[in-house]
Amino acid sequence: MQLVTPGIGLIFWQLVTFLIVLFLLAKFAWKPIMKALHEREASIEDALSAAERAKLEIQSLKADNEKLLAEARLERDKILKEASDAGNALVESAKNKANEEGARMIAQAREAIENEKRAAITEVKNMAAALSLDIAERILRKELSNPAAQQELAADYIREVTLN
Structure with a gap:
């Protein structure tokens, strides 16, 4: 059992060594370690605040993009309506x-x-007049070819003229 239980001398030297290491760490290492921890904490806080600012800026840009997109849609609709009109x-x-042309x-x-x-009516009238004259001329020639008929026709005309 002697291997499991430490001796008084061993405990004493371990305590002295621990105190020396603790003193050396406190004297030389404690301040740089604390400084590094504080710097690390500050850089983490800066990174978090930068991330928050970036998040807000992204939200702002996203809102601006949505606004521009909505304006572009309205402009597109307006242009399409004007073109349609x-x-x-x-x-x-x-x-x-x-x-109007029709x-x-x-x-x-x-x-x-x-x-x-x-x-066409004028032409028909002219043709009718020409035919009437032609027929009348033929009738008159036929009737006036005989001298007795000529004298009788002249006498009829004279009677009609004097009666009128």
Whole structure:
């Protein structure tokens, strides 16, 4: 059992060695270790505050991006609406112009038809007059080929003229 229980001398020298190590650590190592710990703590706090600032800045940028995106969507919708309105106005204008042109062409066609109708009626009248004259001329030649018929016709005309 002597191996398990330490002797008084061993405890004394271990205590002296511990105190010397503790003194040396307190004299030379304690301040640099504490300084390093404080610096580490300060750098961690700085890093945390920088992270918090970065987080706030990211949130701000994200809000700005959302705002810009919303404005861009509104502008896009506005441009699309203006383009649609312009297209509809252009189609409506073309439709009105086509209707006006169609009405003008119909009026011109009606006028041309009316002119052609008048010309055809005039031509028919002229042909009827020419045919009537031709028929009358043929009848008169046939009737006036005989001298007795000529005298009788002249006498009828004279009676009609004097009666009127």
